[in-house]
Amino acid sequence: MLDPAFTSSLAQVLAPASLLTAAEDTRPYECDGLTLFRQQPAAVVLPDNEAQVVAILRLCHAARVPVVARGAGTGLSGGALPAADGVLLSLAKLRRIVAIDPLARTAIVEPGVRNLAISEAAAPFGLFYAPDPSSQIACSIGGNVAENAGGVHCLKYGLTVHNVRKVRAVTIEGDVVEFGNDALDAPGYDLLALITGSEGLLAVITQITVKLIAKPQYAQVALAAFDDLERAGAAVGAVIGAGIIPGGLEMMDQQATRAVEAFVHANYPLDAAAVLLIESDGTPVEVAAEMAEITSVLTASGATEIRVSQDEAQRLLYWSGRKAAFPAVGRISPDYYCIDGTIPRAALPRVLRQIEDWSREYGLPCANVFHAGDGNLHPLILFDANKPGDKERTVEFGDRILELCIDVGGTITGEHGVGVEKIGGMCAQFPPVVLERFLGIKRAFDAQSLLNPGKGVPTLARCAEFGRMHVHHGQLRHPDLPRF
Amino acid sequence: MNSATQSPTRPKPDDVAALTTRLRSEYGDRAQTTQAIREQHSHGEGLADAALPDIVVFPHSNDEVASIMRTCHAARIPVIAFGVGTSLEGHVAALYGGVSLDLSQMNRVLEVNGADLDCRVQAGVTREQLNVELKGTGLFFPIDPGANATIGGMTSTRASGTNAVRYGTMRENVLGLTVVTVDGRIVHTGNRARKSSAGYDLTRLFVGSEGTLGIITEVQLRLYGIPESISAAVCQFPDLKSAVDSVIVAMQLGIPVARIELLDDVQMEACIRYSQLTEFAAKPTLCFEFHGTEAGVREQAQMIEQIAADHGGSAFQWATKPEERSRLWKARHNAYYAAMALAPGKQGFATDACVPISRLTDCVLETQADVAATGLVAPIVGHVGDGNFHLIILFDPANADERAKAEALAARVSMRAIGMGGTCTGEHGVGVHKLEALRAEHGDAVALMQAIKRALDPLNLLNPGKTVPLA
Numbered sequence: 023m024l025d026p027a028f029t030s031s032l033a034q035v036l037a038p039a040s041l042l043t044a045a046e047d048t049r050p051y052e053c054d055g056l057t058l059f060r061q062q063p064a065a066v067v068l069p070d071n072e073a074q075v076v077a078i079l080r081l082c083h084a085a086r087v088p089v090v091a092r093g094a095g096t097g098l099s100g101g102a103l104p105a106a107d108g109v110l111l112s113l114a115k116l117r118r119i120v121a122i123d124p125l126a127r128t129a130i131v132e133p134g135v136r137n138l139a140i141s142e143a144a145a146p147f148g149l150f151y152a153p154d155p156s157s158q159i160a161c162s163i164g165g166n167v168a169e170n171a172g173g174v175h176c177l178k179y180g181l182t183v184h185n186v187r188k189v190r191a192v193t194i195e196g197d198v199v200e201f202g203n204d205a206l207d208a209p210g211y212d213l214l215a216l217i218t219g220s221e222g223l224l225a226v227i228t229q230i231t232v233k234l235i236a237k238p239q240y241a242q243v244a245l246a247a248f249d250d251l252e253r254a255g256a257a258v259g260a261v262i263g264a265g266i267i268p269g270g271l272e273m274m275d276q277q278a279t280r281a282v283e284a285f286v287h288a289n290y291p292l293d294a295a296a297v298l299l300i301e302s303d304g305t306p307v308e309v310a311a312e313m314a315e316i317t318s319v320l321t322a323s324g325a326t327e328i329r330v331s332q333d334e335a336q337r338l339l340y341w342s343g344r345k346a347a348f349p350a351v352g353r354i355s356p357d358y359y360c361i362d363g364t365i366p367r368a369a370l371p372r373v374l375r376q377i378e379d380w381s382r383e384y385g386l387p388c389a390n391v392f393h394a395g396d397g398n399l400h401p402l403i404l405f406d407a408n409k410p411g412d413k414e415r416t417v418e419f420g421d422r423i424l425e426l427c428i429d430v431g432g433t434i435t436g437e438h439g440v441g442v443e444k445i446g447g448m449c450a451q452f453p454p455v456v457l458e459r460f461l462g463i464k465r466a467f468d469a470q471s472l473l474n475p476g477k478g479v480p481t482l483a484r485c486a487e488f489g490r491m492h493v494h495h496g497q498l499r500h501p502d503l504p505r506f
Numbered sequence: 507m508n509s510a511t512q513s514p515t516r517p518k519p520d521d522v523a524a525l526t527t528r529l530r531s532e533y534g535d536r537a538q539t540t541q542a543i544r545e546q547h548s549h550g551e552g553l554a555d556a557a558l559p560d561i562v563v564f565p566h567s568n569d570e571v572a573s574i575m576r577t578c579h580a581a582r583i584p585v586i587a588f589g590v591g592t593s594l595e596g597h598v599a600a601l602y603g604g605v606s607l608d609l610s611q612m613n614r615v616l617e618v619n620g621a622d623l624d625c626r627v628q629a630g631v632t633r634e635q636l637n638v639e640l641k642g643t644g645l646f647f648p649i650d651p652g653a654n655a656t657i658g659g660m661t662s663t664r665a666s667g668t669n670a671v672r673y674g675t676m677r678e679n680v681l682g683l684t685v686v687t688v689d690g691r692i693v694h695t696g697n698r699a700r701k702s703s704a705g706y707d708l709t710r711l712f713v714g715s716e717g718t719l720g721i722i723t724e725v726q727l728r729l730y731g732i733p734e735s736i737s738a739a740v741c742q743f744p745d746l747k748s749a750v751d752s753v754i755v756a757m758q759l760g761i762p763v764a765r766i767e768l769l770d771d772v773q774m775e776a777c778i779r780y781s782q783l784t785e786f787a788a789k790p791t792l793c794f795e796f797h798g799t800e801a802g803v804r805e806q807a808q809m810i811e812q813i814a815a816d817h818g819g820s821a822f823q824w825a826t827k828p829e830e831r832s833r834l835w836k837a838r839h840n841a842y843y844a845a846m847a848l849a850p851g852k853q854g855f856a857t858d859a860c861v862p863i864s865r866l867t868d869c870v871l872e873t874q875a876d877v878a879a880t881g882l883v884a885p886i887v888g889h890v891g892d893g894n895f896h897l898i899i900l901f902d903p904a905n906a907d908e909r910a911k912a913e914a915l916a917a918r919v920s921m922r923a924i925g926m927g928g929t930c931t932g933e934h935g936v937g938v939h940k941l942e943a944l945r946a947e948h949g950d951a952v953a954l955m956q957a958i959k960r961a962l963d964p965l966n967l968l969n970p971g972k973t974v975p976l977a
Contacts (some may be wrong), residue, residue: 032695034887074588098538099703112803123862123864124758125754125758125864126862126863126864126865127757127758127863128862148759154609163956169703170701170707172701177700179679180807181701183710184674193954197950197953198947198949198950199949199950199951199954200948200950201951203927203928203929204861204862204927204928205860205861205862205893205894205923205927205928205929205932206670206675206860206892206894206932207664207666207675207677207816207860207929207931207932207933208891208892208929208948209929209930209931209935209936209940209943209944209947209948210714210715210936210944210948210951210952210973210974211711211715211719211955211958211959211973211974212664212677212707212710212711212713212714213951213954213955213958215677215707215710215711216706216707216710216711216958218707219703219706219707220706224706234879235760236758236759236760237760239762243836244607259621259622260621261619261646262621262622262623262732263621264625265623265644265645265730265732265733266731300758304762304802305805307801307804307805308798308799308801308802308805310797310801311800311802312799312800315799344947364699364701364702365699366619366622366697366698366699366700366702367621367622367700368619368621370624382918394697394700395700396700397699398699398700398701399701405699427699430699431697431699432699433697433699433701433702433704434704435702435703436699436701436702436703437701437703438703439703440703440705444704446702448704448705449638450707451704452704453787455687455691455692455693456693456694456695456708459687459693459708459961459962460705460706460708462958462961462962463706463711463961464706465805465957465961466957466958466960466961467954467955467957478705478708501840502568506828
């Protein structure tokens, strides 16, 4: 419950419809895409402009009220989970595309602009915004920056941190600060990289300048089948090791392709233990040359079948299965846990074999769908929460996968962020000397820890068990949305 | 964002003497106090602004660096990391004395992972050494500031070079670091996974921090497959505007050129004389390099040649053989020395403006007119695909009036770039020379940088007086 004097000071800077305090109005904000954690905030504010964001943060800072920023609410680690005694700050109304500069190849946008809307606005200039989380039709660019979002195209075109030029943000004290530069570099400490992926813990983003990329003239995708999972993993390394950086390099195992085929009918080879999707983009000449090289590496790596898309419709069909993999798996199992561990590519065969062994050991099927080129795994452990013991064993299985990821030199989260979900795993991944530096940076921006408290970086005292995402029938919000 | 960064002070002579005794006993000949070695570690290659350290130490391992840091931390003595001293902005000058930590003997390539396209090297490995050691693997490391700098130094200054337009700068190519903190603890940032959403991006925070937040001792780098085909071409233009406009069009079309370098007529004249490029005229010139498959390279080159022709550019003069290419790029890398040779006896220093590419023509043309109005000799060279160009300003150090004119010109270049949404330093870093420009450029963010400096180095012992201005 907020102090009424504080609430009325909020009311003075906001339109009546932009300040929600009734329980039925704040209910829609109780969680993001991770529904395992829910908490209604004391108030929801929906500012229309940066000046209001400044005013809200000044009030919260003065009254020591926690603030959680929220974009489209599609996050998968609970980064936008409200604080019970705090303000949920929605950036949804800041959704102007301020400017597009086709010569500089940049777009200036507000944080509430949807990811895909940027590419749509840039399309008339032959440009697009490259990072493409699968939720791109709904997720907002502000959230993408806060989480350093990835996507299929990131292998070739980089993550959000590589595709953002400048961020304008408001500190908890209400100062408007710009990080980065319209030009390619900025002097001094790289605060732009620091704010990217900071999960709303350092400042509230109000404007973003993104890089745009010339849309490739042509693209083709190769679909390669393997009769052995490990061999498919090795083929991923062979493609990259040959110096080829494809536009996308994705992998699905048999559990996943079977689920998908029943859903989208993409004509995947169902007897294959694993399928790779490898995209080449560029000019037709470049694509032809690269595709020839890709197919020769795949053949040498033991692919049992290789199909190359012959037209745009076929290319999209091959991708449709990958994009719909999560909803498809949701249809065949009552529950699944999604892991976001990321590993050095060379460790793929070993990790995949271990996951397969554990799957047998626990008696829990595991569908593997992931950004193989980046080494970003998304194993989905299938289980039934109504079966006694299933959930506990799933949790243990997931923990072991993440521990393995750390052991082989990887990370507990490749693109979904820490949020509340993986706060425990941070202690396993980072020694105290690193966590202390994280906390020092947090204090430099937000000494009282008012911005998104309890997320992202654990206090040294708070080292608990690994977290994970739990999806239960009917609990996943926007279940129709393509993900990952 | 409140209390000020602790003002640096020179350590007391007694403390320095005690430290010297201790480091000598621990490191023997690897702890040096001779005037010659201290002098060598007092400056980089930029304008002379030497400041001698009290002692120079040459560590061999992370543990030795950690031990030295613990000793210096306990005694409150400043530490300045030193690679091979090629920096241009006074980064390595020991403004408050203390220890110059010379990492050049930590020069081993620790591992090369072909399948992951990465490698791990000690900070003292130079970029040329790395590429020599990569021979036979089919891989290379592309970032090439003119000098044969160390990877540690390049990381600390977020260096780029002629092919950043294709491969990015150190920001994009450093995957992880080993850093020793001011109190002598060893920290590993990043990891061999290609991406991570866990925690703040310490790797990029240390990249470009110019030795003010920690001592970088190891660097995990991204590598690239050596392209199947490489060719270079030179195109000359009737005027500077046509050359720059061609670049803007090429970039907008997204043609993945590996290098696009601009030399104005004055610089071209200098290079023709210095590097015997007698087949070329003293006209505004673009040098291109193309990487890819044979067909891809041919296609890229045709597209660029067409764009250049539309802007009045000459037909391409090709350099396809490796030795022809290396002659051409050597001439480009020697541009600074060529410019200096235009006026023997004069000194030179380089500006480092970088602007959004849509403003590049304006910025370059205004700068050219500005140079003409001063009467100074100041050729233009640039990594124009990145919107980054340098003015090499020549002046007579004995002539106070000329020096003042040169400095005023450089300041105007910085402010012009900032006014166009750009930066005063595209690749050379802040060091001591650009502290005020940083304030002009970053405004309120400087306070956050100070707060971060305070969080990671509360006593201001790491390379004091650089990178971030005091409050």
